[in-house]
């Protein structure tokens with residue numbers, strides 16, 4: 704991964720969190736040239752949305768498949784082999800060593816980049832403790848980032864709150880992909896570790912993942928354009 708060479712407009716990844724293919728196609732048409740990079744997650748993938756990967760890449764867009772895989776190594780590897788043939792740029796797995804190793808080995812020979820989800824951006828320290836973890840968010844994110852780097856993972860999914868510290872730890876070869884992006888004045892929803900687009904870029908995030916602030920906007924194209932402008936200004 705070479706984050707330094709990212710085309711500025713590709714830094715915005717819009718999460719196509721919609722109930723089906725027709726809604727996704729309508730949104731893609733509405734967003735037009737404002738968005739070059741889309742994320743397909745649980746909602747759309749489980750509603751028959753994976754064939755959109757080929758459609759989008761044929762139209763010159765990039766795709767991030769956000770399935771956050773986590774299973775026994777063999778099952779992760781076979782899943783990654785199937786996904787690698789679709790032509791997406793990114794695929795997520797949870798940042799567990801067996802899972803990351805299986806995914807990295809299985810994508811060998813393809814252009815698919817593996818991103819490890821450190822700690823979900825809807826979690827805070829209390830949520831981790833309730834789930835049985837001894838470490839708080841920042842320590843667990845850091846430990847998982849170090850493991851991911853050792854295993855040769857291409858990039859990390861983290862909150863922009865962790866971006867500056869992770870950049871110091873992993874350097875510039877690993878991409879930092881940050882959900883938890885909220886333009887000023889937008890609803891936080893269930894996210895707990897958030898930043899504005901400008902602050903996320905200043906903190907060192909490479910890619911900003913935005914769902915509801917675009918998908919639920921009265922004018923999604925205007926919302927995406929405003930985020931693109933904020934990113935461009937933050938990049939100077």
Ligand SMILES: O=c1ccn([C@@H]2O[C@H](COP(=O)(O)O)[C@@H](O)[C@H]2O)c(=O)[nH]1
Nearest residue numbers: 718744822823824882883912913914915
């Ligand atoms: O830690 C994570 C990992 C993935 N996501 C995904 O990003 C989008 C964010 O959507 P918003 O509507 O902007 O909150 C969503 O698809 C999540 O599944 C995340 O939020 N946090």
